[in-house]
Amino acid sequence: MKVTDSVQYIKGVGPKKKAELARLGIATVYDLLTYFPRTYEDQSVLTRIADLRPGEQQTVSGVITKLQERQGGRRGMTILTALIGDGSGFLKVTWFNQKYLKKQLIVGRRIFVTGRAAYAFGGRGQFEMSQLSSFEILTEETGEEEAAAHCGIQPVYPATERLNQKFFRKLLQEALAADIELPEVVPASVCQEYHLMPRREAFETIHFPKDFAALKAARRRLAFEELYLIQCGLMLLKKKVQQSAAGIRHAKDGELLTRVRKSLPFTLTHDQESTWQDIRGDMERDVPMRRLVQGDVGSGKTVIAMLALVKTVENGCQGALMAPTEILAEQHYESFCRQLQPFGIRISFLSGRLTKKQREAVYHEIAAHETDIVIGTHALIQDDVQFNRLGLVVTDEQHRFGVAQRTALEKKGSCVPDVLVMTATPIPRTMTLTVYGDLDVSLIRELPPGRKPIRTFVRRPDRRPLIYRYVHSQLEEGRQAYVVCPLIEMKEDSDLPSAEEIYDELRYGIFQDMACGLVHGKMRPAEKEAVMEAFYKGEIKLLVSTTVIEVGVNVPNASIMVVEHADRFGLSQLHQLRGRIGRGSYASYCILVSEGKTQQARERLTIMAETSDGFRLAEEDLRLRGPGQFFGAMQHGLPDLKIADVLKDSDILIEARRAAIASLKRREDLDFVLPVLALQYREQFQHITES
Numbered sequence: 001m002k003v004t005d006s007v008q009y010i011k012g013v014g015p016k017k018k019a020e021l022a023r024l025g026i027a028t029v030y031d032l033l034t035y036f037p038r039t040y041e042d043q044s045v046l047t048r049i050a051d052l053r054p055g056e057q058q059t060v061s062g063v064i065t066k067l068q069e070r071q072g073g074r075r076g077m078t079i080l081t082a083l084i085g086d087g088s089g090f091l092k093v094t095w096f097n098q099k100y101l102k103k104q105l106i107v108g109r110r111i112f113v114t115g116r117a118a119y120a121f122g123g124r125g126q127f128e129m130s131q132l133s134s135f136e137i138l139t140e141e142t143g144e145e146e147a148a149a150h151c152g153i154q155p156v157y158p159a160t161e162r163l164n165q166k167f168f169r170k171l172l173q174e175a176l177a178a179d180i181e182l183p184e185v186v187p188a189s190v191c192q193e194y195h196l197m198p199r200r201e202a203f204e205t206i207h208f209p210k211d212f213a214a215l216k217a218a219r220r221r222l223a224f225e226e227l228y229l230i231q232c233g234l235m236l237l238k239k240k241v242q243q244s245a246a247g248i249r250h251a252k253d254g255e256l257l258t259r260v261r262k263s264l265p266f267t268l269t270h271d272q273e274s275t276w277q278d279i280r281g282d283m284e285r286d287v288p289m290r291r292l293v294q295g296d297v298g299s300g301k302t303v304i305a306m307l308a309l310v311k312t313v314e315n316g317c318q319g320a321l322m323a324p325t326e327i328l329a330e331q332h333y334e335s336f337c338r339q340l341q342p343f344g345i346r347i348s349f350l351s352g353r354l355t356k357k358q359r360e361a362v363y364h365e366i367a368a369h370e371t372d373i374v375i376g377t378h379a380l381i382q383d384d385v386q387f388n389r390l391g392l393v394v395t396d397e398q399h400r401f402g403v404a405q406r407t408a409l410e411k412k413g414s415c416v417p418d419v420l421v422m423t424a425t426p427i428p429r430t431m432t433l434t435v436y437g438d439l440d441v442s443l444i445r446e447l448p449p450g451r452k453p454i455r456t457f458v459r460r461p462d463r464r465p466l467i468y469r470y471v472h473s474q475l476e477e478g479r480q481a482y483v484v485c486p487l488i489e490m491k492e493d494s495d496l497p498s499a500e501e502i503y504d505e506l507r508y509g510i511f512q513d514m515a516c517g518l519v520h521g522k523m524r525p526a527e528k529e530a531v532m533e534a535f536y537k538g539e540i541k542l543l544v545s546t547t548v549i550e551v552g553v554n555v556p557n558a559s560i561m562v563v564e565h566a567d568r569f570g571l572s573q574l575h576q577l578r579g580r581i582g583r584g585s586y587a588s589y590c591i592l593v594s595e596g597k598t599q600q601a602r603e604r605l606t607i608m609a610e611t612s613d614g615f616r617l618a619e620e621d622l623r624l625r626g627p628g629q630f631f632g633a634m635q636h637g638l639p640d641l642k643i644a645d646v647l648k649d650s651d652i653l654i655e656a657r658r659a660a661i662a663s664l665k666r667r668e669d670l671d672f673v674l675p676v677l678a679l680q681y682r683e684q685f686q687h688i689t690e691s
């Protein structure tokens, strides 16, 4: 049997089961083998009946001393009860509606049972177990050996109502017993160097471990294999970029750049400076730059992007800056015009909002090289945009600008432009290595001097009148405020107030003398922009919004933010939201309103109040909410990890990465890995396996 064969070939899978399995995403034998246990039950430790603890999953081995059968319930089900003794005490075990067991349950036979113990009703401290998670009766056929197997570590699968634990355990046993070809996917040299368990053994062990040490080794092997292959793919991608049509070799900084730098109203921070040196160095090599700049909100990434763009202009090239929203693109456009037009640098704006005629005019400017820097939204990488010597592409807060988009750029024109990816989403290092594994990374950790820290408070909803009275007093002093809500409109199944409701409550209530605005994701872009613009200009004082304001908006006069139902947001998201304030010279306040019903909710929000370190918050977020959320939000186009955990397996990741780097230098390893990638990760790494 091949791993690519349908699960139907495995004993016990008919058309019905096949359909059920398909709903879990299991179509092939390989899908089944990689349907890894969620956790394990340790039945290898036997508990003496006298030592049972209520509520815990435990395994007991004893002899059946008494049996009872009765009919019960309205439908007259059969209830079998056995009393089991092990010398230390007695345990009552009950089976419902399993008449067929009568033949096997015989007084004097030995039995193993695993389940949760509870005090028996009226049993004076005696324990009972019903709804066993498993049991094994020793008969002539079931010898000691099988019983011993029962006492092993049992896998627990993500089961469903129709496909239960027993089914999965049996199915995987069948699958592993069937003669499946399981070719090795990691080169022999790597297996040897990193002491990896053989692949077949790893699959057998991950499902049916002999002991925890073996389980650990099996898990390590499979996680290693997954991370190793992805690392190989990402690094091959990077290598391909570097070897493909030469990049642009920018000259050393010239006069224009020096003059622009001198015109800046501040000196760069230490981190900004070293990031700039990284970028400058990359741009001056003929290998195309692929760099990620990670810097917390407000750390000053824009100016770095500006310098890089000026550098490309100085070299006779065009530059592009791509922002995720119209308003952000427009803000960048304005500040670039202010800073750079005095130096004769020509700047254009391109977005979906322009009329067709306006757009075509900009296309023409670009193609004729009548402009130097184009700033805009996604419209920038559309096919009709023909650059005339594109030297650098900068993307700001574009998580969707993933591996695929980066590669698409390489197909635009004869020389490959440099790429700079900027993000304020603090991505833990382990994730940078997987998701952005084809990029080099620069970090800006410090904020420019003189920032007033934002003070963050967590308050219960009953304090809202007080909170909003305070907000009102701030508006009277000329400041502006954000109110952020998790929902847009009223939902029948939710008792959360929506943004619309809160907007009405505020504008007809305490803020009736102030200009209020509402902005949310369901509004048409033009409406949204109009409201944002009015807030930007100070015409709107209080802005009620959903998370649409999350990225990049810069309104220095806004100094206060209230987040309703703050527990509904992730920490990183709250951090991004909070980054909208504290951008001016005013003392800023962020008030998180939450019932704080659960311990976890309280804990999370307390962390928000304690730290403004985005990296720490991201790690807490990952720890508390798991990597799924993070990966989901990134839309990076990489395969889901089936077994490796980017947070917990950082050690394995680092080893796998080291192994991948070494493999790329060995012909025989490469010849081995390329077909594996083509088979297992065709979608993700198409362009490298094609050639």
Ligand code: ADP
Binding pocket: 266, 267, 268, 269, 272, 295, 296, 297, 298, 299, 300, 301, 302, 303, 424, 448, 449, 554
């Ligand atoms: P972000 O990294 O969030 O994109 P910005 O680039 O928008 O941050 O910078 C935030 C603010 O900090 C801007 O008003 C910018 O002019 C200012 N700024 C950037 N670098 C410095 C610096 N070295 N010293 C003082 N202010 C700076």
Ligand code: MG
Binding pocket: 301, 302, 396, 552
């Ligand atoms: Mg920015």
